[in-house]
Amino acid sequence: MAINWFKYSAPTTFYPLAGKLIPWFAISSAILFAVGLYIGFVVAPSDATQGEFYRIIFIHVPSSIISMFLYLIMAGYAALGLIFNTRLSSMMASAIAPTGALFAFISLWTGALWGKPMWGAWWVWDARLTSELILLFLYLGFIALHASIDDPRRADRAAALLAIVGSVNVPIIYFSVKWWNTLHQGSTIKYSGTSMHIAMQQAMFTMLAACWLYAIAIALMRVRSIILEREKNTKWITELAEVK
Amino acid sequence: MGLDIWMRENPLTYIWVGSYAVAFIIFAVEIAMVIHKRKITLQQVRLMREASEEE
Amino acid sequence: MKKLSLFSLLLLVIRRDLVLAMRRRADVLTTLFFFVMVVSLFPLGVGPEMDMLRKMAPGVLWVAALLASMLSLGRLFSADYLDGTLEQMLLAPQSLSVLVLGKMASHWMVSGLPLVLMTPVLGLQFDMSVEAIGVLMLSLLLGTPILSMVGAIGAALTLGLRGGGVLLSLLVLPLCIPVLIFGTGAVQAVTSGLNVSSHLSLMGALLVLALAFTPWVTAQALRISME
Amino acid sequence: MLEVSNLACSRGDHRLFSGLCFALSPGQIMQVQGANGSGKTSLLRTLCGFISPDKGCISWGGTDVRELAEDYFAQMMYLGHLNAIKDELSALENLRISAGLSGMELSEADAIAALRRMGLKGRERLPTKVLSQGQRRRVSLARLLVNDARLWVLDEPLAALDVGAVALIGELIREHLAGGGMVIFTTHQPLVVAGMEMRSLSLS
Numbered sequence: 001m002a003i004n005w006f007k008y009s010a011p012t013t014f015y016p017l018a019g020k021l022i023p024w025f026a027i028s029s030a031i032l033f034a035v036g037l038y039i040g041f042v043v044a045p046s047d048a049t050q051g052e053f054y055r056i057i058f059i060h061v062p063s064s065i066i067s068m069f070l071y072l073i074m075a076g077y078a079a080l081g082l083i084f085n086t087r088l089s090s091m092m093a094s095a096i097a098p099t100g101a102l103f104a105f106i107s108l109w110t111g112a113l114w115g116k117p118m119w120g121a122w123w124v125w126d127a128r129l130t131s132e133l134i135l136l137f138l139y140l141g142f143i144a145l146h147a148s149i150d151d152p153r154r155a156d157r158a159a160a161l162l163a164i165v166g167s168v169n170v171p172i173i174y175f176s177v178k179w180w181n182t183l184h185q186g187s188t189i190k191y192s193g194t195s196m197h198i199a200m201q202q203a204m205f206t207m208l209a210a211c212w213l214y215a216i217a218i219a220l221m222r223v224r225s226i227i228l229e230r231e232k233n234t235k236w237i238t239e240l241a242e243v244k
Numbered sequence: 245m246g247l248d249i250w251m252r253e254n255p256l257t258y259i260w261v262g263s264y265a266v267a268f269i270i271f272a273v274e275i276a277m278v279i280h281k282r283k284i285t286l287q288q289v290r291l292m293r294e295a296s297e298e299e
Numbered sequence: 300m301k302k303l304s305l306f307s308l309l310l311l312v313i314r315r316d317l318v319l320a321m322r323r324r325a326d327v328l329t330t331l332f333f334f335v336m337v338v339s340l341f342p343l344g345v346g347p348e349m350d351m352l353r354k355m356a357p358g359v360l361w362v363a364a365l366l367a368s369m370l371s372l373g374r375l376f377s378a379d380y381l382d383g384t385l386e387q388m389l390l391a392p393q394s395l396s397v398l399v400l401g402k403m404a405s406h407w408m409v410s411g412l413p414l415v416l417m418t419p420v421l422g423l424q425f426d427m428s429v430e431a432i433g434v435l436m437l438s439l440l441l442g443t444p445i446l447s448m449v450g451a452i453g454a455a456l457t458l459g460l461r462g463g464g465v466l467l468s469l470l471v472l473p474l475c476i477p478v479l480i481f482g483t484g485a486v487q488a489v490t491s492g493l494n495v496s497s498h499l500s501l502m503g504a505l506l507v508l509a510l511a512f513t514p515w516v517t518a519q520a521l522r523i524s525m526e
Numbered sequence: 527m528l529e530v531s532n533l534a535c536s537r538g539d540h541r542l543f544s545g546l547c548f549a550l551s552p553g554q555i556m557q558v559q560g561a562n563g564s565g566k567t568s569l570l571r572t573l574c575g576f577i578s579p580d581k582g583c584i585s586w587g588g589t590d591v592r593e594l595a596e597d598y599f600a601q602m603m604y605l606g607h608l609n610a611i612k613d614e615l616s617a618l619e620n621l622r623i624s625a626g627l628s629g630m631e632l633s634e635a636d637a638i639a640a641l642r643r644m645g646l647k648g649r650e651r652l653p654t655k656v657l658s659q660g661q662r663r664r665v666s667l668a669r670l671l672v673n674d675a676r677l678w679v680l681d682e683p684l685a686a687l688d689v690g691a692v693a694l695i696g697e698l699i700r701e702h703l704a705g706g707g708m709v710i711f712t713t714h715q716p717l718v719v720a721g722m723e724m725r726s727l728s729l730s
Contacts, residue, residue, distance in 0.1 A: 037264075041256075051255055052255035052256055052259065053255055053258075053259065055256075055259050056259055056262075056263050059263055059264060059267050060263070063267070098274070099274070102270055102274055105270070106266070106267045106270055109263065109266055109267075110262075110263040110266075110267065113258075113259075113262040113263050114263075116251070117251055117252070117255070117258075120248075134473050134476060137469070137472070137473040138473055140469065141469050141470040141473065144466055144469055144470075145456060145457070145466065145470060148457075148460050148461060148462065148466055149460060150538075151526070151537075151538060152538075153526070154523060154524070154526050157523040157526075158456045158520065158523050158524065161452075161456065161516065161519060161520050161523060162452075162456060162470060165452060165474065165516060166473075166474070168512075169474050169477075172477050172505070173473070173474075173476055173477055176476065176477035176480045176481065177476070177480065179480070179484075180480045180484065214271065218274060218275065218278060221275075221278045221279075221282065222278050222281070224282065225278065225281045225282045225285045228282075228285045228286065228289055229285050229288070229289075232285075232288065232289045232292050233292070233539055237289060238289075238292075238293045238296075242286060243286065243289050243290055243293060302629060302630065302631070303626060303629050303630065303631050307631070308626065308627075308629070311623065311626040311627075312627075315623050315626075318614075318615070318619075319612060319614055319615070322614040322615075323614060378612075381608075382608055382609065382610060382611065382612065383606055383607070383608025383609060383610035384610045384611075384612070384624075384627075386574075386576065386604065386606055386608070386610065387604070387610045387624060387627050387628070388627055389574075389575075389576065390574060390575075390599045390602070390603070390604055390628070391596075391599065391627050391628060391629065392596050392597070392599040392600030392628060392629045393596065393629050394596070398627070522576075525576050526576060526577050526578070
């Protein structure tokens with residue numbers, strides 16, 4: 001069956017579709033959070049070396065992973081918007097940015113909380129934490145640039161270019177930070193790795209899925225507001241049920 | 245040092261209050277902000293529509 | 300009338316910007332003074348222990364160079380933007396990327412090269428060894444052009460915006476981190492008796508990469524900002 | 527040569543014009559008219575490719591200008607509100623550099639001749655910051671003399687000019703049209719081009 005993807009790339013069809021999808025994503029995200037927390041705190045045993053503290057990784061690792069992927073997805077949407085001049089993809093990019101930044105922040109926060117009992121310091125210049133911090137700066141740069149340009153089209157295009165340059169730079173930054181870290185014999189976060197208990201893995205994957213669904217739901221909610229705002233002069237917006 | 249000892253004695257509370265609660269508060273704030281934004285935008289759109297209908 | 304070749308176009312832009320910089324010397328000198336001053340403030344802030352200063356020197360000089368180049372980046376396109384020359388550049392029938400490359404090159408000669416030349420004096424303030432100063436100069440020589448080139452993208456994106464200068468630093472500084480790491484890493488390697496060629500060749504690779512892509516990206520950014 | 531079809535352009539939320547169609551053939555001149563804010567400058571900037579239109583197409587010799595890109599830029603020249611001259615440079619340096627930016631190597635003798643024709647005799651080597659507004663505009667307009675572009679896009683070329691200079695511009699445009707050139711311009715002052723039919727396009 002051939003699906004006409006272009007049909008869904010128009011704000012007119014995407015807006016109601018997103019509205020219908022949001023509750024599903026939100027509800028399944030909430031259920032998975034509950035399941036993940038149950039497995040993570042009740043089923044999974046405490047770790048031999050780290051005691052109970054390792055349980056932070058159920059939120060720390062998913063938020064790190066998601067913050068990195070969201071940057072790439074955001075850059076991808078931004079690039080689509082820049083190249084094919086599609087309005088919706090630029091809107092998606094600016095809807096994803098705040099969520100990505102918040103996940104980066106959560107990852108840093110939980111990383112610090114995990115570091116305190118492990119190393120006795122809130123902040124350690126570990127390669128992964130440092131890269132995460134730089135990632136947060138990149139998100140903030142994207143948001144700040146988008147916010148300081150008044151003309152929405154120029155804002156979209158300028159921020160898109162920045163996101164593309166940033167995503168090309170992310171691997172370079174990551175490897176240089178990693179290299180810098182090994183040079184200075186810094187400590188590197190090591191998770192239980194291969195010896196991870198099956199329940200720990202289940203908890204981690206459930207939480208990861210829950211976070212993904214949350215990120216999708218919130219990004220869709222935000223993009224609906226952006227669509228409303230940008231297209232407020234068009235006819236179809238004034239005919240929407242919620243506007244009347 | 246008080247915190248260090250307390251932390252070792254109550255690891256689960258430390259984890260819960262320190263990371264999970266913070267994460268969920270952040271999520272809640274984000275959701276509230278998005279809902280608020282939608283309300284404001286809808287209001288604006290309605291105002292625009294009424295203004296154009298009066299013309 | 301003769302058609303200009305791309306290379307002579309490049310030289311024309313470089314020469315023009317250098318002449319303009321020479322006629323507005325104050326701008327060039329402020330950047331240099333800023334660099335010297337920031338570097339000189341560090342011993343006052345952290346105390347005069349020579350051991351610690353010697354260890355800190357490469358990082359301090361590199362960060363100061365980074366900040367000094369941010370300071371001058373705001374001017375890279377703004378004068379041309381305000382007097383309309385940028386419009387004419389966008390209509391250049393030859394390559395806009397070449398014009399941009401010329402502007403990057405002259406920006407480096409005006410704001411990067413003086414810092415490199417100033418380094419030995421400042422290195423002595425920090426009691427650095429001769430080899431360390433040599434490597435530091437070499438790493439700055441390879442690295443400051445990258446700062447000018449990556450910075451040009453930010454300068455083009457923030458053209459004509461309110462608070463452009465601060466925003467520019469926010470956008471560009473994270474992108475410059477690898478340069479900082481390899482630059483200071485090279486000096487630390489030489490002081491601890493390790494081989495510096497790997498750091499410097501990585502820096503060289505970054506320079507080649509920047510040369511290949513940044514002029515084009517900056518040209519696109521300028522087109523976006525002129526709309 | 528220059529064809530514009532169904533062009534629409536907006537600034538922010540505000541639609542400036544839409545469904546704009548016209549064509550310009552060699553030897554023709556067109557004045558864009560309209561009140562302030564009607565989009566005259568935006569139209570000219572769209573023709574230069576600074577602004578990408580919302581809808582419609584601009585073609586040059588039958589090909590979309592976005593495809594031609596630099597080949598199109600080689601055949602047109604734009605004079606905007608801003609003079610594009612540097613205060614620190616002399617009139618001569620300014621003229622030679624702007625010719626250079628448009629890809630031409632201009633000899634000193636040619637540049638001086640052009641500046642003299644613009645009535646700047648004796649001021650060629652002064653820094654432009656000591657010149658008056660009108661004289662600076664003349665330096666900027668001297669580019670018309672040292673360019674072989676076929677299409678001139680002039681935004682308010684007569685601003686700050688005295689009667690003599692206006693007459694001179696009229697003459698320059700007539701020569702350009704006689705040589706098969708095209709001109710599209712905006713103005714708030716009357717411009718007489720002897721013996722040429724002046725077309726007009728009004729934006730409302």
